[in-house]
Amino acid sequence: MLGFRAMFKSCISLQKTLTNSSITSFITRTSPSKCFAGFQETTKICRRPPGTSASVITNHLKNQRVDEAREVFNQMPYPDVYLSTKMMSSYVENFRLDEALELFDEMPVKDIVVWNLMIKGCANCGNLEMGLRLFDEMPEKNVISWTTMINGFLKYGMIEEAKVLFQDMPVRDVAVWNAMVHGFFANGRVEEAIRLFEAMPDKNVISWTTMISGLDQHGKSDQALSFFEKMVATGVKPTSYTFSCAITACANMGDLWFGSQAHGHVLKLGYVSDTYITASLITFYANCKQIEQCVKAFNEKLHPDVAVWTSLLTGCGANAKHEDAVGVLRDMIRLGIVPNQSSFTSALNSSCEMEAVDWGKGIHSAAVKLGLETDVFVGNSLVVLYTKCGNVRDGITAFKEIIDKNIVSWNSIIVGSAQHGCGEWALAFFSQMAKAGFRPDEITFTGLLNSCSHSGMLQKGRHFFDCLRRSTTIQVKLEHYACMIDILCRSGKLDEAEDLVNKMPTEPNLSIWLALLSGCRAHSNIELAERAAKNIFNLDPHSSAAYVLLSNMYASAGRWADVARIRQTMKRIGTVKQPGRSWITHKGMHHSFLSSDKSHPLNDEIYKKLDWLREKLKAHGYISDQRFALHDVEDEQKESLLWQHSERLAICFALISAAEGSTIIVMKNLRTCGDCHSAIKLIARIVQREIVIRDSSRFHHFRDGFCSCGDYW
Structure with missing residues (x-):
């Protein structure tokens, strides 16, 4: 033991040695018995401080006025151990260790409670x-x-030091065994935790609960439930927290039967009013897709605790009940239950899934009032919400407000910038990220490669891809190869892209070949497209995307016999083309449109506005590009089909419904065709509004006759 301590003292030096300390000299100079006798003699008349001074000091400490309490304390001629201990405890709680040590050093007598407090x-x-x-x-x-x-060592991950001290203990009670088991779990030493638990001479409910919780937190939920069963079999009565841990394990496993049984025991034992139990039950039923039971568990007792409400909010979102999730947040605020970071994060995620940016802004406003907009989790969700819903500038503003950014913050803004084709912004953020000391991960490189792809930065893309392949800490994944192939194809380097596919260390998947096929369409390379399509059909004979891309290439080249052959094949094997669909969110409601759609309640007004735009476009010299009319019909019918594409109908709806001058944001499930792209540039100039289109590839920001993509998408 002495050798271990000498080694420890020589290896670490966390703070400078306390100056003017007389701890060691005092102990070596005076024996504890003599010291205590002298102290008794000195204080036998006044063992405790006067009641008034003691109450004043206690009141100051209770209200966190430590300095005022010390002033009163210093005026007392003979403060006793009790009051000195309270002063030291307050110093420690406020992380004023030097002052606590100074007071400790001045104490003439120190009992074991004081020593333990200072350690x-x-x-x-x-x-x-x-x-x-x-x-x-x-x-x-x-x-x-x-x-x-031992707990001090475990707290800072010094496992070996804790183990040595544990072995040297003359007597070990169950508490220290529990502390060691918990410390092993906290530091990822799962197998050691299990072995130590098995070696415990005596186990109590805390021992079992520590095992159940620790195993579940390390992805061993099945083992956690096995230990729960063993615990019950040995006659140890679970506490409410034990049940909470077991139900959480059931939630992680999706074990509806086991969790329902645990719920039954909770009801019998009267634990249903426990906050942790209720929160765990709500999460459990939500994970098992039992949203009705989730709500029932919530309604078993009206809890004023934010954790329970947040569990319900998150559960609704996990079951795609996003409108209900936002409603839960509204109810919380209405009832005076203050949402926390998790509440806002879940509600913002639901707003993002609904693409309801207006609702998201309302939630953002509530977070600002509570001072939570700078929280990293809330801020990250805001960045994702705004960038995914077309407001990249608001996303950047939300990013800048985050005080303690993490890697998710940087990745979110880099990926968001890439989606909007803001390649230079993405690279600038990456540079700031590196200066802040963050190391890129696989998501960072995906965002960087995408930004290079959408901005036509071929050499930058090659540089990042080479850095990724040289990295010893990040594995190059198929999505990275797909991004690089996309960069090469967009830059016209089709042969290099095909060569990269053939030299991949792993077998190319569907997304790799689809990236190559899509690039062939942009450069009308039918020969390479047919080779890519052959590989796709070998992997997935029913790939509608590949059939449609190949058919569109044949149509653009006027090879209608090949188009007919593709369509007959699709019909024979039962593959259906995904219809083009565009939608817009207005006042919290989705309005969806298909090409030539006439089902909307405002159909007449929409087509009237469409005809108005058609005349305005012709006056500006617009001529439809019939290469994008992919049907073998007369030219006049081709123009009509192009003119009634879904995104144009959505834009017309926005023009007659949204506030004058507001930005129009349209979402589309397929890639915007070249003719629509040209038309919308002119529409934006005519109506003097910014129009944002998110297609399957990226965001397009149309303003004053130009698009943010620079016609490169």
């Missing part, structure tokens, strides 16, 4: 060196002293 204070304040020094100098140690020092 724990040193550990909590990060000064383990001083904590170990005090531990060594203690005249007498009890099991709490040993356990406190």
